Structures are given as structure tokens and as C-alpha cells.
Amino acid sequence: MRVGFGYDVHAFVEGRPLFLGGVEVPYEYGLLGHSDADVLLHAIADALLGAAALGDIGRHFPDSDPAYKGISSLLLLERTVELIEERGFKVQNIDSTLVLQKPRLAPYISRMVEQIARVAGLPLSSVNVKATTTEKLGFTGREEGVAAYAVALLEERVQ
Numbered sequence: 001m002r003v004g005f006g007y008d009v010h011a012f013v014e015g016r017p018l019f020l021g022g023v024e025v026p027y028e029y030g031l032l033g034h035s036d037a038d039v040l041l042h043a044i045a046d047a048l049l050g051a052a053a054l055g056d057i058g059r060h061f062p063d064s065d066p067a068y069k070g071i072s073s074l075l076l077l078e079r080t081v082e083l084i085e086e087r088g089f090k091v092q093n094i095d096s097t098l099v100l101q102k103p104r105l106a107p108y109i110s111r112m113v114e115q116i117a118r119v120a121g122l123p124l125s126s127v128n129v130k131a132t133t134t135e136k137l138g139f140t141g142r143e144e145g146v147a148a149y150a151v152a153l154l155e156e157r158v159q
């Protein structure tokens, strides 16, 4: 078994849709990024790459490459899972936490879990997404952006 950890932050800006966990969440701001800036999927991809000792998403999908401009992070996560599987690993489970003051995410969490499970080839029972505020403290509390943390467990396939 191999464990990996991922962390990411993106800033809120006007004029972009808000994508979190592969779900478009209605809100007055979106997140700034080269891709769709789905901070949760980026943290999960980094956790998977970390567990396989494959670096991070910036190494595999550089933000200097126009191919990734505006790309759905579901596609980046799908490609990350392929990289993991090509190296002989199988994803066992994923846990994650979104940190943001607003908007309230409870109504969208189950759809995020469905999207992540679908792309990672996991049952719904092996994916967890949580949300927390920081009680108005720090950059997330000031509603300047969103942070996400993720851990993933990989099983090494017997060759």
C-alpha cells in the first residue's frame, strides 16, 4: 500500500464559472487558473501522483502548455489515474477536504463524489469529500479563494 497527500489553492475572481470536484457550483465568483481551476481535483491528482512518487500535476500538465488552457480537470484526473495504472498501481480510496467560507457546498457534495468515483474507477464508498469553513479566519475566511487537501491510498498490483 502507498499513501499520497495533495494540497492546492486557487483565488476567486469575477467572470469565471466555479468548478469544484467536477461539478459547476452556482456562485458569483469562479477560480482563477490555466485550467478550469478545479482546486479539489488538483489536490486529488497530486495525492495520487504523490503516492506513486510521480511528482505533481504541474510536472505532467504544465501551465505553460496551451493544450491545458481551460481544460476540464476531470480530464486531468482521468489522465492521472491512467498514469498511476500504467505504473502498476490501483487506487484504493480517496479522502478530501475543501476549505472555503462560501458558497455552502453540502447540496453538491454527493455529485462531486460521483464524478470523482467515476473517473477514478472506484465505488462511491471509496471516495469522500468534506467541506469546512475557517470561521472567517485567513484568506479562505476573507473569501479570497479556496484551498483543498486530499489523501489517497494505492494498492501495488502483483505483476
Ligand SMILES: Nc1ccn([C@@H]2O[C@H](COP(=O)(O)O)[C@@H](O)[C@H]2O)c(=O)n1
Pocket (backbone or CB within 6 Å): 100, 101, 102, 103, 104, 105, 106, 107, 131, 132, 133, 134, 135
Ligand atoms: N463552504 C462550506 C463549508 C462548510 N459546509 C458544511 O458545514 C459544516 C460546518 O462547517 P464548519 O466550518 O463550521 O465546520 C461542515 O461540516 C460542512 O458539512 C458546507 O456545506 N460548505
Ligand SMILES: C[C@@]1(CO)OP(=O)(O)OP(=O)(O)OC[C@H]1O
Pocket (backbone or CB within 6 Å): 008, 032, 033, 034, 035, 036, 037, 038, 042, 057, 058, 059, 061, 062, 063, 064, 065, 068, 076
Ligand atoms: C492544472 C494546471 C494545468 O496546466 O493549471 P492551473 O489550472 O493553473 O492549476 P495549478 O494547480 O495552479 O497548476 C497545475 C497545472 O497543471
